[in-house]
Amino acid sequence: MSPSRSSRNSLQSVDLRALDYLTSPSANLLCPICHAPLITPVQTRCLHTFCSACISLSLERSSTCPVDRKPLNHDDVTPAPIMIANLVNDLVVLCPNREKGCTTSCARWLVESHIREDCEYATVKCAKEGCDGMVERREAEGECVHEEVECAFCEGAVRKLDVELHYKECPKLSSDCRHCSKSFPNPELAAHKLICPDEIIDCAASHFGCSFSSRRSELDEHLSHCHFVALTPILQLHTERIETLELENKAIRQKLDLLVPPRPLPTQLSGATSSAANDSSSGRDMTSEMQDYTYHLYSEYEQLRSDVERLNAQIRELDVKQDMARFNEGLRYNDEMTGVRAAINGLRMQLHWLVASRREAGTGGAGAGGARSVAGSSASGDGRRMSVDSVRQVVKL
Template sequence: MAPPRSTRSSLQSVDLRALDYLTSPSANLLCPICHSPLITPVQTQCLHTFCSACISLSLERSLTCPVDRKPLNHDDVTPAPIMIANLVNDLVVLCPNREKGCPTTCARWLVESHVREDCGYATVKCVKDGCDGMVERREAEEECVHEEVECAFCQGVMRKLDLESHPKECPKLSSDCPYCSESFPNPELADHKLVCPAEVIDCAASHFGCTYSSRRSELDQHLSGCHFVALTPILQLHTERIETLELENKAIRQKLDLLLPPRPLPSQSSAGASSDPNDANSAGRDMTSEMQDYTYHLYSEYEQLRSDFERLNVQIRELDVKQDMARINEGLRYNDEMTGVRAAINGLRMQLHWLLASRRETGTGGAGAGGARSVAGSSVSGDARRMSDSARQVVKL
């Protein structure tokens, strides 16, 4: 009896970004940041559409739009029109468990319910009470497959789920080599496969273009005369150089994406659907014209930056010349003022000399005319001499 549906609900999570689509989605439905179909699409004030998580992470690093680099903040982001969300959710996807064998395809908005309720390859909890093991839904039965059982040959303990594959690993059993069909004990079989002379292997230079393959025992004869093996050092050097150039081109592309907004390229489905060589040529011409537009736009930006730089350089030179002229004019004005101050000081000095000289002449004339005088007169003459002495000292100063 199959377990009830409620006990078979899977807790397996579905990563919408890791889904594979039945057809290539339109470039208009891809997020410019993660380049995957939009998940919870939102729209910015500059009318660009992003995944909600992608634009939130981008705004945490820089408050600008990732496409046109205009100022942008969280308040400028609003939910995208419902039509865009419907177009993205209606895209047909493959089941996440397709590698296990599930062939189901459905709309993206149904894939989570498919995995949770219907997918036979989704992992569910074991139906036995008290067992915490997980098993695929198609293998869920009444009896628990996680019970421990004992191997009849090596007496090893294992889960009942692993009992079917255990004979290939049991150390007490032997298995046949898939290349030479000889029987070896399981512990020795893995080492034998690495050196089995009957295994068909490719040439050591197969990744450089050699298509030869033979048994391991016969390969040494080919390696001694293989031209690809002889050229391996040179080819390896060229491969490393190509990888280096690819990394440099990737870095240059990222820098160009920062300067120019990316343009959507034709989808692979539309390109593959057209088998007309004229259509292929027109697509190639469109690609070439787009690259020419990119180059012309970049060159125009470069010319504008260079003209701005030259204009700023000329303005700086003009400011330097004006500043030098202002400095020279200020110096000339200071020189004129200093010359006037010197002339005024010289005039004052000449007037002082004249006053002192006239006072000296007046004092000496009075002393000669009076002859010998009394004590009062001598005191006056003494005072006159003292005045002349002080005047003489001033003149020296």
């Protein structure tokens, strides 16, 4: 007994960001961060609207609003008005399986139920009991395509789902090359197509502008005198430079979009006069808004410049104070060193005098001993007085 339609819900998930819209959405419904229609819209304290996931990721990197750079945190983010969510969810989208053949278009809020219940090209579980294979819903009511059958040519086991693919690779079957009309076994046909001499191919420099094409066997003669082939290294270098510049321009454009959010495009009116008036008014509005953003950026720049000048003045003041402190400390050290040198010189002079007096006492005669002793005693008294005076001078220093 085959399961009912409701019991075979599709396991295919829907990525809302990858959906294609029937018409271009209004710029007012686009997220300033991902530039796609809003998904679970939320609003900030500064009245800007973002996707819930986009603003959460942005706040993890920076605690400022991506539009006006004002301080912002998670507590300042609240759900957007229900009207905005309804406008976004009512946008008409194409079925994600349109490449398989589905032509359905519906509101975005209905696309998940369409894939889960109604889309004939969505993948569901096979209807056969015990089979875990996946098939498209339109084929689920038929026989199981995951059963193995025997190939009529090579007698190998092949799933019904892969029979057509197997016939293209079956070693017992042969096919004709559409270029040289020669017959080859299917496994060898793909390799032959890469070297078939009768295949018409383009010049190796066709992407640079050469329009020549001929059979593969005759192409070598053309390549020997083709100017585009000779210029290929230079052209390739210029192509790489252009790609690099395009990436840089894209990055700069994204940064500019963060600073200046995109503006809604002027609507097209049927009448020429109304259209001209609308264009002029929209142009004035966009010009005034651009001037407001320019003034905001200029004021921010002036504030940053004043802050930098203030910090420079404080740094210069600290440098002057530090230089004065070093100068005063150096003067104090110089005075102390001068006193130490004077004390050392006094001690050196006393030491020299004592050594000289002892030498004279050792070389004097006996007759002059008494006189020398008296003189020595008086000199020693003078020496003691000099030493006491020197000690007092050092203590005063």
